[in-house]
Amino acid sequence: MTEHVLRLQGVRKRFGDTEVLGGVDLTVARHEVVALIGASGSGKSTLLRCVSLLEQLDDGRIWLGDLDISDPRVAPDRVRARIGIVFQQFNLFPHLRVIDNVALASRRVLRTPRSQADAAALALLDRVGLADKAQEYPDRLSGGQQQRVAIVRAIATNPELLLLDEITSALDPELVTEVLDLVRQLSAEGTTIVMATHEMAFARDVADRVVFLDGGVIVEEGRSADVFEHPREERTRAFLSRFIGPGGSGSSVA
Amino acid sequence: MRSSSLPISDVEIGRRAYRRTQNTRSVLVSLVSTLVFAVVIWLTVVNTPGWQSVQRSFFDLETAIAAWPRIIAGLWINIQVLFFASIGVLVLSVVIATVRTLRGPIWFPLRALAAAYTDLFRGLPLIIVLFLVGFGIPGLELFPRNSAQFWGTIALILTYSAYVSEVFRAGIEAVHPSQRLAARSLGLSHGQTMRIVVLPQAVRKVTPALMNDFVAMQKDVGLISVLGVVDAVRAAQIETAANFNFTPYVLAGLLFVLLALPMIRLTDWYTARLRAREQMGTLL
Numbered sequence: 246m247t248e249h250v251l252r253l254q255g256v257r258k259r260f261g262d263t264e265v266l267g268g269v270d271l272t273v274a275r276h277e278v279v280a281l282i283g284a285s286g287s288g289k290s291t292l293l294r295c296v297s298l299l300e301q302l303d304d305g306r307i308w309l310g311d312l313d314i315s316d317p318r319v320a321p322d323r324v325r326a327r328i329g330i331v332f333q334q335f336n337l338f339p340h341l342r343v344i345d346n347v348a349l350a351s352r353r354v355l356r357t358p359r360s361q362a363d364a365a366a367l368a369l370l371d372r373v374g375l376a377d378k379a380q381e382y383p384d385r386l387s388g389g390q391q392q393r394v395a396i397v398r399a400i401a402t403n404p405e406l407l408l409l410d411e412i413t414s415a416l417d418p419e420l421v422t423e424v425l426d427l428v429r430q431l432s433a434e435g436t437t438i439v440m441a442t443h444e445m446a447f448a449r450d451v452a453d454r455v456v457f458l459d460g461g462v463i464v465e466e467g468r469s470a471d472v473f474e475h476p477r478e479e480r481t482r483a484f485l486s487r488f489i490g491p492g493g494s495g496s497s498v499a
Numbered sequence: 500m501r502s503s504s505l506p507i508s509d510v511e512i513g514r515r516a517y518r519r520t521q522n523t524r525s526v527l528v529s530l531v532s533t534l535v536f537a538v539v540i541w542l543t544v545v546n547t548p549g550w551q552s553v554q555r556s557f558f559d560l561e562t563a564i565a566a567w568p569r570i571i572a573g574l575w576i577n578i579q580v581l582f583f584a585s586i587g588v589l590v591l592s593v594v595i596a597t598v599r600t601l602r603g604p605i606w607f608p609l610r611a612l613a614a615a616y617t618d619l620f621r622g623l624p625l626i627i628v629l630f631l632v633g634f635g636i637p638g639l640e641l642f643p644r645n646s647a648q649f650w651g652t653i654a655l656i657l658t659y660s661a662y663v664s665e666v667f668r669a670g671i672e673a674v675h676p677s678q679r680l681a682a683r684s685l686g687l688s689h690g691q692t693m694r695i696v697v698l699p700q701a702v703r704k705v706t707p708a709l710m711n712d713f714v715a716m717q718k719d720v721g722l723i724s725v726l727g728v729v730d731a732v733r734a735a736q737i738e739t740a741a742n743f744n745f746t747p748y749v750l751a752g753l754l755f756v757l758l759a760l761p762m763i764r765l766t767d768w769y770t771a772r773l774r775a776r777e778q779m780g781t782l783l
């Protein structure tokens with residue numbers, strides 16, 4: 246068994262003439278929780294989309310375990326089923342019931358028999374306290390409930406890696422906790438997680454490691470306590486001061 | 500009214516009474532004005548110098564009864580054509596719309612072909628398509644089938660698929676790209692994403708428009724008569740020629756309206772239901 250779940254080497258991504266990722270190297274160990282922080286536009290979402298093969302790389306390599314998933318001969322659909330991703334805007338399928346949202350990938354990608362997939366989906370929903378909503382359509386749920394369904398949908402195929410892209414940014418403040426509690430629970434169970442977030446307190450609390458991205462490159466990374474308390478780089482200090490720094494209001498960046 | 504259980508303030512009681520009298524007045528005004536309008540029209544038409552002869556040659560009960568069996572038999576042909584054409588249009592237009600949304604250079608030839616098809620057949624008048632397909636293709640003597648009804652159906656499918664595929668395409672493009680992204684991120688293939696996630700949402704969005712196109716096609720099936728198919732229109736033409744009386748046309752026209760009415764009502768009902776589900780600003 247390899248010790249790392251994910252490894253990035255010199256990952257580059259351009260949109261037109263702008264280079265959004267300028268050579269990113271990153272290794273994520275099994276059971277590790279990594280927080281990606283950085284200003285808006287620094288490339289966090291792009292990085293996560295590259296890892297889940299939703300964007301084509303312009304250079305560099307990405308391994309999932311021992312498999313080079315940036316190799317064009319690798320079937321991307323099989324890889325995507327091994328990586329769960331949760332988006333800021335939930336992106337549940339509005340025409341499918343909650344249980345069908347959750348069971349869809351097991352049924353259609355893993356070809357699990359329907360009854361088995363549904364039972365597993367229901368068990369997952371029950372774990373997050375939403376078993377009674379299984380037959381509802383997503384628009385009948387609160388934002389926090391929808392996001393919990395989205396998380397459960399992403400882990401229904403037992404992915405080796407879970408990517409979270411600012412999953413609380415679209416939520417009302419009072420709904421943030423219920424979603425973060427679920428992430429905390431998953432990390433406690435040993436799920437390997439890479440999360441882009443603006444929730445600094447949460448990142449500091451739950452993440453093993455913090456990666457600060459600026460202008461598409463990793464400026465600083467380290468154990469979360471170290472990065473938050475003793476940032477080495479000036480740019481990191483400047484960024485963090487916007488959240489917790491001297492005279493800072495503690496509010497998040499837009 | 501369900502006002503029994505909840506206590507209502509005096510202000511609201513006053514408002515309701517005021518609205519009731521206002522409503523009654525509005526209904527009365529519109530009823531009276533409609534009646535007056537209808538009576539004026541009726542009197543004008545009936546008092547025109549030519550009314551007597553028009554009544555005889557367009558609204559003659561006996562001619563209508565005599566023409567009835569033939570026209571009904573013809574209408575049955577229209578209904579069959581409508582049935583097969585609808586199925587054909589649905590299948591072909593979904594395929595065309597899907598092809599037109601394929602991305603990537605490898606699909607370019609197919610995409611261009613589909614685009615050329617929709618451009619061509621949206622521009623061509625149906626009647627010309629009917630002539631070209633109905634007389635041209637059998638002339639090739641390539642196919643054993645030479646039934647005018649069959650080629651008429653094909654011509655309808657060709658023309659209407661061009662319109663309906665554009666409706667579907669608009670629906671597909673109205674589904675937010677993030678839905679596609681979410682589906683692909685779960686490991687669904689492009690085809691599965693289309694079938695399970697995008698198309699069902701697209702169809703819901705464009706159902707009222709599709710129903711409208713169906714109503715339009717319902718009356719255009721009458722045009723296959725130009726190929727010599729004895730449908731309701733052609734039957735009416737034959738009866739008219741035999742009796743020098745236009746009543747059979749009126750009869751056939753009424754039957755087409757009756758045929759379309761259920762679908763028209765259904766479209767209205769469905770559109771109203773869609774609106775009710777997004778109820779906001781119900782005053783407007």
Ligand SMILES: Nc1ncnc2c1ncn2[C@@H]1O[C@H](COP(=O)(O)OP(=O)(O)OP(=O)(O)O)[C@@H](O)[C@H]1O
Nearest residue numbers: 260265283284285286287288289290291292411441
């Ligand atoms: N599909 C695209 N086409 C063109 N430019 C893009 C595209 N996606 C992202 N970008 C650009 O890439 C840069 C990085 O975007 P990205 O969404 O990765 O940032 P982010 O760190 O996630 O920001 P945020 O905190 O606002 O979510 C931005 O400048 C953005 O405008």
Ligand SMILES: [Mg+2]
Nearest residue numbers: 289290291411
């Ligand atoms: Mg982002």
